[in-house]
Amino acid sequence: MATDCSQRPFSRRDSLAALLLAFSTPLAARADGYPAKPVRLVIPYPPGGGTDITGRAMAQRLAETLGQTVVIENKPGATGMIGAASVAKSSADGYTVLFGAASEMAINASLFKNMTYDPRTDFEPVMLVATFPLVFVAQASSSRSLAALIEAAKAKPDSVSYGSIGSGSPQHLAAELLSSMAQAKLVHIPYKGSGPLVQDAVGGHIDMAVSSVPAAVPLVRSGKLRALAVTSSQRSDALPDVPTMAELGFSGYEFNTWVGVAVPKGTPRDIVDRLRSGLLAALAAPDVQSALRDQGAMPVGSTPEQFRQFVQDEVAKSDRIVSQAGINPE
Incomplete structure (x- = not known):
């Protein structure tokens, strides 16, 4: 913070x-x-x-x-x-x-x-x-919100996967902070870079990804990815319609x-x-x-x-x- x-x-x-x-x-x-x-x-x-x-x-x-x-x-x-x-x-x-x-x-x-x-x-x-800020994204055709993904993980631990650009990366820590606050066990899948990470999210090979804003914005705007939430305490000017974690009920969450x-x-x-x-x-x-x-x-x-x-x-x-x-x- x-x-x-x-x-x-x-x-x-x-x-x-x-x-x-x-x-x-x-x-x-x-x-x-x-x-x-x-x-x-x-x-x-x-x-x-x-x-x-x-x-x-x-x-x-x-x-x-x-x-x-x-x-x-x-x-x-x-x-x-x-x-x-x-x-x-x-x-x-x-x-x-x-x-x-x-x-x-x-x-x-x-x-x-x-x-x-x-x-x-x-x-x-x-x-x-x-x-x-970072942004949580999912395949555009996925109908599950971030709250729904968290609830699924709480009901069945290790059933929801997310990708980051590597173990110990800011993206990894951002997701683990969410996991801890939500008391939901998520499966981490590390990637070697933003390119393969967002492409696997587009293909639905992972339930969601934690991405940098520049890597995600073109795919969100083209309709290939759906932005679930930004990790900052305030909305991002680059994604003004995407809620913050706090707006989704995770009070006090912030990871930039x-x-x-x-x-x-x-x-x-x-x-x-x-x-x-x-x-x-x-x-x-x-x-x-x-x-x-x-x-x-x-x-x-x-x-x-x-x-x-x-x-x-x-x-x-x-x-x-x-x-x-x-x-x-x-």
């Missing part, structure tokens, strides 16, 4: 206020001439994915506000941990920056006991950029993926503030807003303190879900 230091959830009003602040407050003064050379933005995923698309859009605008080149470095592997670890071990000078996501910055800490970094302590948080920016531990606060000012201005740019809308995202623009608390809360939330579901990485 997205929370600030007072434990209050981020809202669309908070997000708008943060973006307005980018224009009403001057950019932080350059810290000792920072940046005096190109800034390296590490994206711990391959080119073309949602994190990469958002990161590249942000980087272009960030370069303009910093007055310095921002070099993208895709460093994929180990569900984001290779890229994140490389940033954690870099010099704390603001020239190596992580554009990270939920897995390597929170979920993996609940799954892997021998990580080479701790997302809670080895970074200086800069800003939570945006949150991304997200992207945020962090730098190595020990990076001076004035550099962190300079980066955040540039990121806020980038986040307000029309092309960045468009890139986020295409993914059904909600821009945030948190403070470093809010982002630090958010990561701690997300790790704790992942710990609970992983423990209750007995999830082990593949």
